[in-house]
Amino acid sequence: MAHAVSASGWQIERHRSFLIGLSPSLIVLLLITLVPAAALVMTSFTPLQLTDPSGTFRFDDPLVNYRQLLHDDRFLASIAVQLKLSASSVAMQTGVGLGLALLLNGKSRVLEGARTAFLIPMVLPPIVVALIWKIMYTPDVSPMHRSLEALGWPVRSLIADPDTALWAIALADTWQWFPFTMLMVLASLQMIPDDPLEAARLDGASRWQLFRHIVLPYIRPVLVVCCLFRLIDSFKAFPLIYVLTNGGPGSVTEVTNYYGFIQAFNFSYWGYASAIATVMLVGVFVLSWLVGRMGWSEHDSR
Amino acid sequence: MPKPFQGRDRRGLLKTGVILGATALVPGLAAAQGGAKRYSGVTLNVSTFSAAYPKLLQQWLPEFEALTGAKVNFDAPSFPVYNQRADLELSTRGSAYDVVNVTFIYSSRWINSGWLTPLDDYIRNANLTPADFDIDDFLPGARAPETGRDGRLYGIPWTAEALLTASSRFDLVEKAGLAFPDTTDDLVKVLRAVNKKERVAGFVADNHYGWTFVPYLHAFGGDVFRKAPDDLFPTLDTPEAIAAGEYYANLLKEFGPDGAITYQPDQVTQALKLGRVNFTDAGQLHLAQLGDPATSRTIDTVKFGMVPKGPAGRFPGTAVHGLGIPAGSRQKEAAWAFIQWALSKETTGKAVAAGYGSPARRSDIDSPIFRSKQVINGSDLAGLSLDSIDLAARSGHMKYRTVSVYPQVDQQLNKAIELIVSGQLSARQAFQQAQANSIAELRRAGAAL
Numbered sequence: 177m178a179h180a181v182s183a184s185g186w187q188i189e190r191h192r193s194f195l196i197g198l199s200p201s202l203i204v205l206l207l208i209t210l211v212p213a214a215a216l217v218m219t220s221f222t223p224l225q226l227t228d229p230s231g232t233f234r235f236d237d238p239l240v241n242y243r244q245l246l247h248d249d250r251f252l253a254s255i256a257v258q259l260k261l262s263a264s265s266v267a268m269q270t271g272v273g274l275g276l277a278l279l280l281n282g283k284s285r286v287l288e289g290a291r292t293a294f295l296i297p298m299v300l301p302p303i304v305v306a307l308i309w310k311i312m313y314t315p316d317v318s319p320m321h322r323s324l325e326a327l328g329w330p331v332r333s334l335i336a337d338p339d340t341a342l343w344a345i346a347l348a349d350t351w352q353w354f355p356f357t358m359l360m361v362l363a364s365l366q367m368i369p370d371d372p373l374e375a376a377r378l379d380g381a382s383r384w385q386l387f388r389h390i391v392l393p394y395i396r397p398v399l400v401v402c403c404l405f406r407l408i409d410s411f412k413a414f415p416l417i418y419v420l421t422n423g424g425p426g427s428v429t430e431v432t433n434y435y436g437f438i439q440a441f442n443f444s445y446w447g448y449a450s451a452i453a454t455v456m457l458v459g460v461f462v463l464s465w466l467v468g469r470m471g472w473s474e475h476d477s478r
Numbered sequence: 479m480p481k482p483f484q485g486r487d488r489r490g491l492l493k494t495g496v497i498l499g500a501t502a503l504v505p506g507l508a509a510a511q512g513g514a515k516r517y518s519g520v521t522l523n524v525s526t527f528s529a530a531y532p533k534l535l536q537q538w539l540p541e542f543e544a545l546t547g548a549k550v551n552f553d554a555p556s557f558p559v560y561n562q563r564a565d566l567e568l569s570t571r572g573s574a575y576d577v578v579n580v581t582f583i584y585s586s587r588w589i590n591s592g593w594l595t596p597l598d599d600y601i602r603n604a605n606l607t608p609a610d611f612d613i614d615d616f617l618p619g620a621r622a623p624e625t626g627r628d629g630r631l632y633g634i635p636w637t638a639e640a641l642l643t644a645s646s647r648f649d650l651v652e653k654a655g656l657a658f659p660d661t662t663d664d665l666v667k668v669l670r671a672v673n674k675k676e677r678v679a680g681f682v683a684d685n686h687y688g689w690t691f692v693p694y695l696h697a698f699g700g701d702v703f704r705k706a707p708d709d710l711f712p713t714l715d716t717p718e719a720i721a722a723g724e725y726y727a728n729l730l731k732e733f734g735p736d737g738a739i740t741y742q743p744d745q746v747t748q749a750l751k752l753g754r755v756n757f758t759d760a761g762q763l764h765l766a767q768l769g770d771p772a773t774s775r776t777i778d779t780v781k782f783g784m785v786p787k788g789p790a791g792r793f794p795g796t797a798v799h800g801l802g803i804p805a806g807s808r809q810k811e812a813a814w815a816f817i818q819w820a821l822s823k824e825t826t827g828k829a830v831a832a833g834y835g836s837p838a839r840r841s842d843i844d845s846p847i848f849r850s851k852q853v854i855n856g857s858d859l860a861g862l863s864l865d866s867i868d869l870a871a872r873s874g875h876m877k878y879r880t881v882s883v884y885p886q887v888d889q890q891l892n893k894a895i896e897l898i899v900s901g902q903l904s905a906r907q908a909f910q911q912a913q914a915n916s917i918a919e920l921r922r923a924g925a926a927l
Binding site: 226313321332420 | 558562565566569685735736737738739740745749754885886889892893896897899900901902903919923
């Protein structure tokens with residue numbers, strides 16, 4: 177009994193030591209994450225605009241911005257654009273990343289070289305990626321447009337056409353971020369034990385059956401985490417839209433994030449822009465929670 | 479034995495030389511400031527957007543520092559970044575900056591919100607400003623947007639720029655037996671004759687249509703507001719505005735290069751320098767680059783003119799930027815000394831001699847050295863610009879641009895043209911939508927309609 181008590185006392189001491197050791201970093205973390213987030217939420221309850229600084233700490237009608245959002249057609253349209261862009265770019269990034277990871281999963285110098293080369297887009301600064309695609313999408317100077325024209329398949333500017341502009345953004349975003357999924361899946365593939373694969377092969381399983389029944393269940397949690405990461409990140413899409421389309425033609429590429437930027441930096445409605453950012457924050461939290469609840473990120477127990 | 483003028487002695491002599499030289503260059507400033515080193519120990523924070531004139535000032539800062547003893551931190555980020563920072567800083571009455579650029583489109587908002595310091599008292603004070611500063615030498619059309627509703631001056635202009643029309647391949651126009659287009663009808667006639675000749679597209683413009691389209695809106699008899707700045711009711715759904723929108727969108731649709739609505743200012747300049755596009759309307763600072771022998775392939779075929787005249791007349795766009803002192807600055811007197819040095823006749827004259835292409839002083843614009851540099855392939859860019867600025871000052875048609883709520887309407891115009899060119903809406907639908915959205919935005923901003 178005495179032994180049990182001392183063991184529990186030791187555990188308490190251990191936890192306390194961990195807490196004391198961690199507290200400086202926890203305090204810093206709270207300061208740099210929660211305080212700005214709290215400031216954002218607070219601002220969203222005020223009518224703050226730069227031309228009227230008296231609205232800075234006015235909370236007489238805290239929900240005014242949120243009520244206005246419900247009737248703001250441009251905001252509601254921006255959510256639809258955001259969802260289209262997020263869904264298409266995450267799907268493409270996951271598909272391309274997974275496909276290339278499966279192709280490049282092996283042990284040879286060529287594959288190693290290819291894996292490194294494919295990582296380049298991910299390490300480029302987003303504004304550089306945007307400039308690369310600005311060149312690619314400007315028919316006059318684009319190697320892509322010129323090659324297609326030389327082959328007899330001339331293509332009109334993709335970012336000036338309302339039917340293709342959003343897809344063009346999604347394609348550029350996919351180019352930059354498929355390496356993230358590829359890298360994560362490759363790491364996961366290399367952790368798959370050989371035994372079940374060999375056993376299945378001996379039983380005559382085809383490559384598709386191996387993938388469907390052994391590889392996919394094994395890498396599914398990683399794929400879900402990748403999708404979640406990319407989904408959250410897709411809500412922050414900004415440089416590509418700023419450089420390539422400015423939200424146009426018209427409003428076909430105006431995502432919620434970009435609309436919030438316009439409200440804050442072009443029109444100085446900081447309270448309203450903060451409300452937009454808060455809605456996005458809540459949206460991302462809810463999405464993450466839903467994905468977690470669906471249990472896709474757990475290994476198959478069957 | 480140390481040789482004379484070596485090491486420290488030589489450095490000291492050079493320093494003295496710089497001070498003496500600077501004092502000789504700006505004698506009025508030194509006298510008015512009560513002698514050199516008046517601001518020893520003072521640090522001035524200056525911010526403008528990155529442009530040719532601020533770059534020259536940055537190079538010449540040691541001259542000012544040697545003259546007054548003040549130390550200057552000069553920050554010049556890109557145009558949008560500068561505006562966002564300055565807007566935020568000025569609105570909070572912060573003291574981070576002592577001298578700022580008074581950006582044209584924000585001038586009314588910044589001045590009439592009381593965010594800047596009136597400069598009249600500094601200009602009148604003979605102890606702070608020598609007579610040869612000569613405020614009347616700055617173009618009246620450039621001083622007007624720097625003046626508040628109270629009639630006081632809040633910024634000293636360093637650039638007065640006009641929107642002009644350019645043809646990079648005027649040889650194609652001549653070959654077609656036509657002259658430089660003077661009217662909107664002429665422009666279409668010329669474009670029909672030269673479009674896609676030798677793979678050169680006819681027309682393109684910076685997709686900031688709230689700037690490039692408005693001369694056409696005015697030319698067709700339309701306007702942005704009923705009567706800016708007193709009556710800010712938008713007038714974007716008038717038959718004249720719709721006709722102008724249809725005409726302009728058609729220029730881009732029928733004669734533009736592929737993806738014309740995605741062209742930004744530098745792309746437009748580049749397209750004309752390489753001769754890929756023939757016509758545009760752009761600011762003279764951009765157009766002057768077509769005369770650069772090192773990078774322009776169209777230097778021998780380029781021709782410039784004023785923006786075309788429409789049924790209602792000719793209404794060139796103009797833009798003015800000036801230096802001002804934030805209301806929150808704690809070093810206002812030293813800040814004024816800086817502005818006075820930066821825009822003294824000596825400094826602006828030196829800038830013009832160094833190739834600066836858009837001065838706001840009449841004496842610089844009239845100087846032979848400036849005129850000789852602004853003649854490109856026979857076109858007098860400076861003369862065209864001056865005529866445009868005078869025209870704008872006389873007609874007052876640029877008043878729409880400095881009202882505090884213009885950024886909201888500006889964006890509606892950008893969208894309207896894009897929607898028509900990309901085929902999403904007709905001109906009528908696009909401009910009716912722009913009108914409705916502008917009214918909603920203006921009401922939201924508290925404008926009395």
